[in-house]
Structures are given as structure tokens and as C-alpha cells.
Amino acid sequence: SGSACFLNAAVQLLRRAHILRSLLENHEIITNLIPGPKERSLRRLYELIAKTGNDDVIDFRAFLFVFANLGADFLKCQQDSNEAVIKIFEAMLPSEVSSRFSISTFRREKCGVRDDCAGRELPELPLDVGPIVYQYVTTPNQIVDLESRLSAEWKEDMDGIVNEEEIHCAFCCECCSKSPAHIAESCNCFEEKCTKSRQQRFAVGEDAEYVIVPFSIRHVHGRYDWALRENCNLDSIRLFGKAWSAVAIIKHIGAAGENWSYGHYVAYTKEDDGQWWLHDDDKEPQSIGTSYSLRGCYSYSRGETDMEGVTAILFQKQ
Known part of the structure; x- marks a missing residue:
């Protein structure tokens, strides 16, 4: 059942x-x-995710039935466990169910000179709403501050988007600040420019109990592994202005690139007994202890959590 490992990992996370x-x-x-x-x-x-025991093994034949309707070529070419999760949300789950996992993304552009500049805000409505908001790992062995990335407060866009465009900022302009009623476009002061800063913030619904955070780690030059910064504790982390704890993780073992992937997917889940369990295809689940602290081949500083090969985390609200 090796070809179904990415499906097994996806279903174990949803379970x-x-x-x-x-x-x-x-x-x-x-x-x-x-x-x-x-x-x-x-x-x-539903029958698959209704399994609750740590000793439950998901039958590979059940995968064929579940995913047969997700696309004619899905089982032939699909290799990414994250994309299996996306397919389930997009093609299978009713909208009123998937909306309980939705994350709203807000963005604004402001001048990069003054911290208190409100700048030119984009529409107040969220630009993106959905259960999947990818976090991009842009360099090998990157240290990710997930609390800052997924903050309810305005933070710098950390997805590696570089924008050197300059804007005229009425807040920083002496002419505009002295005569706020004047029209900057018809004034010579409009030629004065400030470097633009892009910021973003996130929100979830009041009834949100779980969120899925996937990570984009496949690039042209290979898979980029990463680690959580020391302030990000999987057992208690603040995201979207709320407290969460990680309860499921999907991990890729092997090699991968932008359009290819070799190796194996497994899932780790933290069950109600407080133990983390490894789910590896049709093998019996194994306990790895009360914390996810697996070490890869790269050495990180003390306090940082090695997330080698991790492509998705399921968080539960505390």
C-alpha cells in the first residue's frame, strides 16, 4: 500500500x-x-475518520472508494498529501462543514518610514477566505516564527514577496499634514515617495475549533526543510489571536522538488491520552511519547523544533 501513503496521512490528519x-x-x-x-x-x-482508537489501521481498499470521484487521474499522479487534503475540502466536504476551518487573510500597503502610518489600506473585507493558507518555506533550514506569520495583528508579509514600489504617503508628507484637505495628486508634493511596506493579518471564526496550516517546502532545487522558532511551542502557540495546540502533523520522508516527489508520507497524531502516535500505512500505530521532538539531519539551536519534511499541521483551539 505504499502508493497510498499520502492518502493515509491526509485521512489520519482529518480523523x-x-x-x-x-x-x-x-x-x-x-x-x-x-x-x-x-x-x-x-x-x-466519514466511516474512515470516525475511527477513534490508536490501534485502528485504515484499509487501503477504502481509499480507492473514497478518492475515485475526486478526478480520473487523481490516484495515478497524486503524490502530495497536502493536495489530497485540499481535494477533500474542495470536492467532497459540504461548504457549511469546510467553512468551520476557514481562515481569513487581510492585507494592507503602507509607507515603510513610520510605524504609526496607516498608509493605503486595501478593502476591509478579507482578500482570501478558505481552509488552506499555505506558509512558504523559502530557504533551506529556515527558522519559522509561526506566531508572527499567523498573527491577528498587522505584521510584515513574511511570504518572501519583495515589493520595492514607492508610494506617496500623505501621513509622512509635510505638505499633506499641514493641509489635509488638499488634493495631493494636483500638488507638487505628490512627487515625494516613500518605500511601500506590505502587511497582513489573519482571523478565524469565533466557532473555529481546528485549523489546518500547510507548508510549501518543494522547490526547483529540492525540498526545503525548516524549524519552528523557540517561541513557538507546539503544545501551546498563539495564532490568529487565540491559543492553540498541535494535534496532527503530516511528514514527508525522502526527496522532493517543485514538480516531483519520491519517498513516503506518514502522519503523527496527538490523541486524547496525551501521547503522540505515528501512523505509517497499514502498520500498527506506535507511540513516540508526549511531545513531537523528532530530530532530522540538520542541527538547530536549542529551543527550536526540527520540522524536517513537515508539510501540514492541524491545530486544535485550547
Whole structure:
């Protein structure tokens, strides 16, 4: 069942999001007496994520039934566990279910001279809303401050987007500050420019209990591994202005590039007994202890958490 490892890891992560089971249990799609292909596929997915014991092994044959309706070539060419999760959210889960995992992204552009400059804000409505907001690992062995990246406060855009465009900032301009009613475009002061800074902030719904944070680690030159900064504790981390703890992780073992991947996917889940469990295809789950502290081949500073090969984390609200 090696070819199904990425599917197994995806389903194990979703299984740990207990709210999915309760949301789907009595949903009309599940209870439909005359189900179509999508309903039958969703029912089987529900049966898989309804497994709760640490000794449960997911049957590979069940994957074929669940994912057969996600696209004719899905099982032939799919190699990314994250994309399997995306497919489930986009093609299988009812919108009212997937919306419980939604993350809203807000962005603004301001001058980079003064911290208190409100600058030119983009529309107040979120530019992006959805359950999947990729975090980009842009350099090998990068140290990621996830609390700053996914903050409810305005923070610098950390996705490696460099924008050297300059703007006229009325807040910094002496002419505009003295005569706020004047039209800058018709004044010579409009030629004065400031470096533009791009900022972003994130929000989740008040009823959000789980969020999925995937990481883009595949690049032209290979897989970029990474680590969490020492201030980011998987057992208690502040994201989106709320406290969370990691309860499931998808990890890639092997080599990968921008458009190719070799190796294996496994999942780690933190169950209600407080133990982290390794799920590796049809092998019996194994406990690795009360913390996720696996070390890769790269040596990080003390306090930083090695996340070698990690492509997704499921967080549960505390």
C-alpha cells in the first residue's frame, strides 16, 4: 500500500479533527437514502475518520472508494498529501462543514518610514477566505516564527514577496499634514515617495475549533526543510489571536522538488491520552511519547523544533 501513503496521512490528519465526525454524522448528504457517487464517497470518508482508537489501521481498499470521484487521474499522479487534503475540502466536504476551518487573510500597503502610518489600506473585507493558507518555506533550514506569520495583528508579509514600489504617503508628507484637505495628486508634493511596506493579518471564526496550516517546502532545487522558532511551542502557540495546540502533523520522508516527489508520507497524531502516535500505512500505530521532538539531519539551536519534511499541521483551539 505504499502508493497510498499520502492518502493515509491526509485521512489520519482529518480523523484527528474530531469536529468533522460530529458535523458529518447527521448531515443530509450522509443520511440521503438514495445516495449518488459523491454521497457514497463522503459516507466512506466519514466511516474512515470516525475511527477513534490508536490501534485502528485504515484499509487501503477504502481509499480507492473514497478518492475515485475526486478526478480520473487523481490516484495515478497524486503524490502530495497536502493536495489530497485540499481535494477533500474542495470536492467532497459540504461548504457549511469546510467553512468551520476557514481562515481569513487581510492585507494592507503602507509607507515603510513610520510605524504609526496607516498608509493605503486595501478593502476591509478579507482578500482570501478558505481552509488552506499555505506558509512558504523559502530557504533551506529556515527558522519559522509561526506566531508572527499567523498573527491577528498587522505584521510584515513574511511570504518572501519583495515589493520595492514607492508610494506617496500623505501621513509622512509635510505638505499633506499641514493641509489635509488638499488634493495631493494636483500638488507638487505628490512627487515625494516613500518605500511601500506590505502587511497582513489573519482571523478565524469565533466557532473555529481546528485549523489546518500547510507548508510549501518543494522547490526547483529540492525540498526545503525548516524549524519552528523557540517561541513557538507546539503544545501551546498563539495564532490568529487565540491559543492553540498541535494535534496532527503530516511528514514527508525522502526527496522532493517543485514538480516531483519520491519517498513516503506518514502522519503523527496527538490523541486524547496525551501521547503522540505515528501512523505509517497499514502498520500498527506506535507511540513516540508526549511531545513531537523528532530530530532530522540538520542541527538547530536549542529551543527550536526540527520540522524536517513537515508539510501540514492541524491545530486544535485550547
